[in-house]
Amino acid sequence: MVKTLRLNRDRVLRAAIELADEIGLEQLSMRRLAQELDVVPMALYKHVANKDELIDGMLDMIVTEIDPPGPGAEWKPAVRQRILSARRAMLRHRWASRAIEMRQAPTPAILAYLNSVIGILRAGGLSANLTHHVMHALGSRVLGFTQELYTPGDAREAPDMTPFPHVLEIAMAAAHENDSIVGGGCDDQFEFEFALDVLLDGFERLKDQNWTSTPIRYG
Amino acid sequence: MVKTLRLNRDRVLRAAIELADEIGLEQLSMRRLAQELDVVPMALYKHVANKDELIDGMLDMIVTEIDPPGPGAEWKPAVRQRILSARRAMLRHRWASRAIEMRQAPTPAILAYLNSVIGILRAGGLSANLTHHVMHALGSRVLGFTQELYTPGDAREAPDMTPFPHVLEIAMAAAHENDSIVGGGCDDQFEFEFALDVLLDGFERLKDQNWTSTPIRYG
DNA sequence: ACCTGAACACCGTTCAAGT
DNA sequence: ACCTGAACACCGTTCAAGT
Numbered sequence: 001m002v003k004t005l006r007l008n009r010d011r012v013l014r015a016a017i018e019l020a021d022e023i024g025l026e027q028l029s030m031r032r033l034a035q036e037l038d039v040v041p042m043a044l045y046k047h048v049a050n051k052d053e054l055i056d057g058m059l060d061m062i063v064t065e066i067d068p069p070g071p072g073a074e075w076k077p078a079v080r081q082r083i084l085s086a087r088r089a090m091l092r093h094r095w096a097s098r099a100i101e102m103r104q105a106p107t108p109a110i111l112a113y114l115n116s117v118i119g120i121l122r123a124g125g126l127s128a129n130l131t132h133h134v135m136h137a138l139g140s141r142v143l144g145f146t147q148e149l150y151t152p153g154d155a156r157e158a159p160d161m162t163p164f165p166h167v168l169e170i171a172m173a174a175a176h177e178n179d180s181i182v183g184g185g186c187d188d189q190f191e192f193e194f195a196l197d198v199l200l201d202g203f204e205r206l207k208d209q210n211w212t213s214t215p216i217r218y219g
Numbered sequence: 220m221v222k223t224l225r226l227n228r229d230r231v232l233r234a235a236i237e238l239a240d241e242i243g244l245e246q247l248s249m250r251r252l253a254q255e256l257d258v259v260p261m262a263l264y265k266h267v268a269n270k271d272e273l274i275d276g277m278l279d280m281i282v283t284e285i286d287p288p289g290p291g292a293e294w295k296p297a298v299r300q301r302i303l304s305a306r307r308a309m310l311r312h313r314w315a316s317r318a319i320e321m322r323q324a325p326t327p328a329i330l331a332y333l334n335s336v337i338g339i340l341r342a343g344g345l346s347a348n349l350t351h352h353v354m355h356a357l358g359s360r361v362l363g364f365t366q367e368l369y370t371p372g373d374a375r376e377a378p379d380m381t382p383f384p385h386v387l388e389i390a391m392a393a394a395h396e397n398d399s400i401v402g403g404g405c406d407d408q409f410e411f412e413f414a415l416d417v418l419l420d421g422f423e424r425l426k427d428q429n430w431t432s433t434p435i436r437y438g
Numbered sequence: 439a440c441c442t443g444a445a446c447a448c449c450g451t452t453c454a455a456g457t
Numbered sequence: 458a459c460c461t462g463a464a465c466a467c468c469g470t471t472c473a474a475g476t
Binding site (some may be wrong): 442443444447450451452457 | 459461462467474475476
Binding site for chain 3 (some may be wrong): 006042046
């Protein structure tokens with residue numbers, strides 16, 4: 001590999017994303033990235049302050065991939081569509097959700113995305129109060145991912161499940177349901193949309209009954 | 220500190236939990252833990268296979284702190300109570316949720332806990348099919364935590380929010396609501412229970428209408 | 439202005455050796 | 458059986474120096 005181009009922030013971030021796509025976030029190190037760019041580790045520090053700031057920059061690029069909101073639709077399909085688009089971006093870069101989990105403050109691009117989702121909800125008639133709780137309830141799901149407790153596809157050496165018959169039965173229910181899917185695992189996309197729709201339907205119901213957490217005080 | 224006791228797995232795990240409670244999971248290293256136990260780093264490897272297995276052991280201890288299920292109640296309050304008890308355990312050890320996020324497979328104690336929650340749902344009349352989707356929809360929330368996108372209390376140097384007016388409005392809604400809370404932050408416990416109840420109510424509705432994801436085929 | 443080289447203060451984990 | 462010491466192959470980041 002010939003060092004043709006001068007280093008710059010954009011080239012560093014793109015190379016970092018590509019590398020993370022390949023080897024995963026855990027394996028991504030400043031030294032490995034420098035090696036990939038055919039440069040000494042310290043050269044990177046001219047363009048990113050440190051590793052945390054590198055990851056922030058990578059995330060900002062990924063989040064910018066999320067489709068812009070479509071033309072005027074109802075709030076529920078509009079939010080649904082944006083979240084499913086965010087999910088597609090996260091699936092293109094499997095390390096991104098873990099990176100977001102690691103960060104403590106949202107990056108500017110994430111703030112812009114959240115701002116737009118909140119805007120859709122408010123324009124759809126949800127009160128500021130309800131919207132606030134709705135955003136908390138969505139949590140990371142608003143960015144298209146959730147924390148799964150078990151990764152069912154990866155049953156390399158499944159532990160003995162006989163002490164946990166209920167878990168086994170539930171796993172069986174999934175396997176039976178998805179004969180079509182190789183390996184009989186869960187349909188993650190279905191599970192994601194299932195939970196999302198339970199939440200969105202719940203929010204709609206609360207909106208329709210003018211739910212609020214601030215009690216109205218008389219007198 | 221005098222080395223009075225022989226090392227054993229239990230003592231290693233307890234010291235590791237105590238240390239993580241103090242300095243956080245990020246700062247916990249095999250070397251630091253060894254130092255705390257007044258022992259050379261390699262001595263630990265006689266009692267835990269490696270760092271991952273150490274963290275698994277720590278998690279198993281925390282999860283065992285979760286209250287056992289109370290006597291025969293309706294499935295909804297019973298599940299709710301277990302999840303809120305799990306949440307209390309997680310709040311006692313703030314590093315635990317991050318540790319669970321890092322693991323790829325559930326520990327035995329987590330499996331046992333999940334098994335018991337699934338058992339409550341099944342005994343309450345939810346089908347295996349619905350219960351499967353319900354468990355996915357709960358995700359990490361079943362263990363009492365969720366991935367928040369912003370940590371609102373920690374506004375040490377808040378970025379300029381004028382480009383994100385909707386985010387600002389929502390944050391204001393929270394601040395206005397919680398005059399009582401110092402700093403005007405969100406009431407995390409309220410947010411957690413809000414989302415949990417939206418989900419549980421949604422699940423109950425699906426149960427009552429005999430919802431299933433497997434289409435019934437005629438003929 | 440941008441890149442380099444050496445060094446610092448750490449990691450997790452191996453191996454062979456001690457008691 | 459349990460603990461030790463030295464070493465290996467890594468980290469992120471500093472600093473002073475090069476061009």
